[in-house]
Amino acid sequence: MKKILHIHLRTDEPTTAQISFLGETFEIHSVGSGGDIDEIVRLIEEGDADSTVDAIALDGPAGLLQLGHDKIRHVHADRLDAASQNTPLVSGRGVRGAFERWAIRLVNDIEPGIFTRKHVLLAPGLNHKGLADGVAAFTENRRWAEPVIYYNLPSAATGEMAMERLSQRILEVTHDKPFRRIFPQAGFPGTERNSAPFDWAQIIAGDLGAIRRYAPRNLKGKTVMAEYARPEDVEDLKQRGVATLITTMPPVGPQGLDSSQPARWPAAVIEGCMAAILAKRNLRESDYLNLLAELDWTPSIVNVQEDPKVNLFAFVIHPLATRYIFTHPILRYLKIFPHNWVEWAVAYAPPIYLSRIKGIVSPATGQRVEGLLYTLGTTPKQMMNRDPGFTYSRLLKISKMAEERGARLVGLGAFTSIVGDAGVTVAHHADISITSGNSLTVAATLETAKQAVIRLGATDLTQGKAMVIGATGSIGSVCSRLLAQAIYDVTLVAPRPEKLIALKNQIEEETPGAKITIATTPDDHVGEMDVIVTTTTAFGQRVIDITKCKPGTVICDVARPPDIEEWEAALRPDVLVIESGEILLPGDPDFGFDIGLPPKTAYACLSEAALLSLEGRFEDYSIGRELELHKVKEIYRLFKKHGLQLAGMRSFDKYITEEDLAHRRQLADDLRADPEKFRRYQEEARRKLAAADKEMAALSHETPAEEPSWRKYAPIGAAVALAIAGIALLSGGKKK
Numbered sequence: 001m002k003k004i005l006h007i008h009l010r011t012d013e014p015t016t017a018q019i020s021f022l023g024e025t026f027e028i029h030s031v032g033s034g035g036d037i038d039e040i041v042r043l044i045e046e047g048d049a050d051s052t053v054d055a056i057a058l059d060g061p062a063g064l065l066q067l068g069h070d071k072i073r074h075v076h077a078d079r080l081d082a083a084s085q086n087t088p089l090v091s092g093r094g095v096r097g098a099f100e101r102w103a104i105r106l107v108n109d110i111e112p113g114i115f116t117r118k119h120v121l122l123a124p125g126l127n128h129k130g131l132a133d134g135v136a137a138f139t140e141n142r143r144w145a146e147p148v149i150y151y152n153l154p155s156a157a158t159g160e161m162a163m164e165r166l167s168q169r170i171l172e173v174t175h176d177k178p179f180r181r182i183f184p185q186a187g188f189p190g191t192e193r194n195s196a197p198f199d200w201a202q203i204i205a206g207d208l209g210a211i212r213r214y215a216p217r218n219l220k221g222k223t224v225m226a227e228y229a230r231p232e233d234v235e236d237l238k239q240r241g242v243a244t245l246i247t248t249m250p251p252v253g254p255q256g257l258d259s260s261q262p263a264r265w266p267a268a269v270i271e272g273c274m275a276a277i278l279a280k281r282n283l284r285e286s287d288y289l290n291l292l293a294e295l296d297w298t299p300s301i302v303n304v305q306e307d308p309k310v311n312l313f314a315f316v317i318h319p320l321a322t323r324y325i326f327t328h329p330i331l332r333y334l335k336i337f338p339h340n341w342v343e344w345a346v347a348y349a350p351p352i353y354l355s356r357i358k359g360i361v362s363p364a365t366g367q368r369v370e371g372l373l374y375t376l377g378t379t380p381k382q383m384m385n386r387d388p389g390f391t392y393s394r395l396l397k398i399s400k401m402a403e404e405r406g407a408r409l410v411g412l413g414a415f416t417s418i419v420g421d422a423g424v425t426v427a428h429h430a431d432i433s434i435t436s437g438n439s440l441t442v443a444a445t446l447e448t449a450k451q452a453v454i455r456l457g458a459t460d461l462t463q464g465k466a467m468v469i470g471a472t473g474s475i476g477s478v479c480s481r482l483l484a485q486a487i488y489d490v491t492l493v494a495p496r497p498e499k500l501i502a503l504k505n506q507i508e509e510e511t512p513g514a515k516i517t518i519a520t521t522p523d524d525h526v527g528e529m530d531v532i533v534t535t536t537t538a539f540g541q542r543v544i545d546i547t548k549c550k551p552g553t554v555i556c557d558v559a560r561p562p563d564i565e566e567w568e569a570a571l572r573p574d575v576l577v578i579e580s581g582e583i584l585l586p587g588d589p590d591f592g593f594d595i596g597l598p599p600k601t602a603y604a605c606l607s608e609a610a611l612l613s614l615e616g617r618f619e620d621y622s623i624g625r626e627l628e629l630h631k632v633k634e635i636y637r638l639f640k641k642h643g644l645q646l647a648g649m650r651s652f653d654k655y656i657t658e659e660d661l662a663h664r665r666q667l668a669d670d671l672r673a674d675p676e677k678f679r680r681y682q683e684e685a686r687r688k689l690a691a692a693d694k695e696m697a698a699l700s701h702e703t704p705a706e707e708p709s710w711r712k713y714a715p716i717g718a719a720v721a722l723a724i725a726g727i728a729l730l731s732g733g734k735k736k
Helices: 035-049 077-083 093-110 127-134 146-151 158-175 195-198 208-214 232-241 266-277 285-293 331-336 338-347 382-387 388-404 424-429 440-456 472-487 498-512 603-616 629-641 658-671 675-703 710-732
Strands: 004-010 015-021 023-034 055-059 064-065 068-075 120-123 142-144 205-206 223-226 244-247 300-303 308-318 352-361 368-375 409-412 433-435 467-470 491-493 515-519 531-532 554-557 576-577 587-590
Touching: 004 035, 004 068, 004 266, 015 266, 015 531, 035 077, 055 266, 068 158, 077 244, 077 331, 093 244, 093 266, 093 587, 120 195, 120 266, 127 205, 142 338, 142 352, 146 208, 146 491, 195 409, 205 208, 208 223, 208 232, 223 554, 232 515, 266 285, 266 424, 285 308, 300 587, 308 388, 308 515, 308 603, 331 498, 331 603, 338 382, 368 388, 368 603, 388 409, 388 424, 409 603, 440 467, 440 554, 440 576, 440 603, 467 472, 472 498, 472 531, 491 498, 498 515, 498 587, 658 675
Parallel strands: 004 023, 004 055, 120 142, 120 205, 205 223, 223 244, 308 368, 308 409, 409 433, 467 491, 467 531, 491 515, 531 554, 554 576
Antiparallel strands: 015 023, 064 068, 244 300, 352 368, 352 587
């Protein structure tokens, strides 16, 4: 066992503890000096004379002071160095910077975006260059508390430019001051300090002694980052309302590393242990690198309050058709203008903040999440007619807006999740995590379809046939792979043969025995299918001729806008057309905005963003054209863990009742039992469909769509611009 003498600035009674670190056991003998230089020197000399002491750790007394790039030796540095002639004497400087930078990177890996563009106050930044450099990789919003702590100067003196001018002067003034003055301890200041820098900060990083002494009592919702924290430190932060505590040193204890608790030992003790292992004096950061490389650790991220902190996500919606644009209280006045021109112009609207989603709580963990709801003005038609960069730039702007409000994850709704490369570019350029929600969309869709088929009377799903239209897309490909594992006989429909062949080969390799048929159009196979999943981007075109379906077919329409219109479905009342699975979120969710669904009900794509936040999984999840099968299964497991439920089956915004199901089941049974009756039934449906097509074609020919003309519609342009400006101003004022 190796022994470390730990000398600190407090006046606590001496204590002894054991820790296990880097395969060694250490006895840490901690003793307070009260900050008196003579006492510090005496304790060092005493430890140096004790042959059982392997290293002496000075926690607070520092021979070298560094602020930014400027350095100065303390007036008593030589006395400290001379006090130990044989035993390694360390102050934490050799490892502090490395661990601080490392910890920040690891924490950001665990919780992406936690530092991005946050307001960070270094309190103090003195001897914490690792902290300053680490957060600089994520934010330009840094301030230093030294002018306030040491001189009680106005808040303006804490900024980057001010500190560049003041840092050397601060070092010159402080280098001959007592250590307890340079490194304040917890307590009450003689003079209250300016609280503005602390109020400004979202993250306060530095020494807990200084933070506890000079920060205001109200630090509600803030994050504090320090080397280590004792139980009394944590209790004090809890009383002040601090939400999260991050410690940057390895959380070593008697049994080794335990990241569920804050780190309990300062950098000086950690360096002392490493110096004892190396058994050398005058070590530098480079000397410790090989030991650091052996360390597999995770910084402690502690929720200080008893209630779990609220995790925040954001979600993006957009109008699925022009008529939805006019639901906005300002844009409704544009109804008098040509709708196609309004649709074109409103696409240029800036992203709009709509509301804050509240009340989502996991019954399993008690974790609470809230969401920020944003909208684009772009319809699917406008997205498809424009370069993907048009939509990317707006999604990236939303990610930045959401991040500044504290969100850690952005969910892409409807067409925003499939435009371009399905979220890959946005995820690459955004500083917070992105998900399309497609993994949960797949899971919910297939579960809803299964329930629908069972409720219509099916007893053995493995004997049925399924079709996926849009099979090679992000959602369609995973639906196809999962359906093949359950039904075995699946027809894949998509326009590109080479992709169909590749998907067929993949499924047959994954699921031996599966019968996979491929086609570029569904027409020749629709009449054989029991279940059809349609997930295309072919808005404005007929994807499936519903009149060809066999009696009792279940069609799950995942596409947004839907591939099948209500009037088409009415031609075949024996066929059940259902929407993709919608979700009942746990708790008492309030969306603060009408998203077009019943209370507490959300689209699966929104629910995935909420679910990942409940789990604390702030990572890029469902992005790209190829979803990962294991993520679909994982998200369904999390779905069950956190108490999400499928909402009731709906068809064209109406819940499907048991009476309705019974009627469809009876009608389908009658048609199966009487082939001649079914033939006449189909012919009548086809006649009605042809008549409707003829009528719509004539209407389209009579009223051709007009392209926007600046000369003709300049007044309309002005009206739209004013409406957009009004929305932007109103949206910008909502800081919830």
